[in-house]
Amino acid sequence: MSAALKAAHDIQVLASQLRPILDLAETLQKIGSLEEAERAAIGRTKDAEGQELQVRQALESTKSGLQNARKQIQDACTTANHAIQGAETNATQIVSTSREEASQIVEAANREKVSIKESSRVLKQENDELQLQVDSKRTELQRILDQIAHTKARIAELAG
Secondary structure, three states: OOHHHHHHHHHHHHHHHHHHHHHHHHHHHHHHHHHHHHHHHHHHHHHHHHHHHHHHHHHHHHHHHHHHHHHHHHHHHHHHHHHHHHHHHHHHHHHHHHHHHHHHHHHHHHHHHHHHHHHHHHHHHHHHHHHHHHHHHHHHHHHHHHHHHHHHHHHHHHHO
């Protein structure tokens, strides 16, 4: 066998002997990568668990705040309902009182109207009577003025 063939053969034998070692190195390299990936995954898991805890705490705080807000809303609604009921009662009383007062004012105005009408009738009657007296006195005055004029004319006739 030639030296080159013998060298190739020796290298192939050596390579076949090194093959399991190379496979072992490759396997160890994969194991190392997996261990690194595991450590990274464990770190991310711990981070996620910490974040989950924070989120849960925030959720509990939010739930508590929401319950407080609901209680405040219920209290505000109750207070508003009481205020509305009180306002409705007051409004009803005010309307009732206003109606009574308006009725009394209307009655007083009607009485005043009747009184004014009666006074107006009496005054008109008195005015009519006075007008008759004035007319009578004018007639009498005219008669007296006519007598005076007639008397003056006679005096002027007798004097002249």
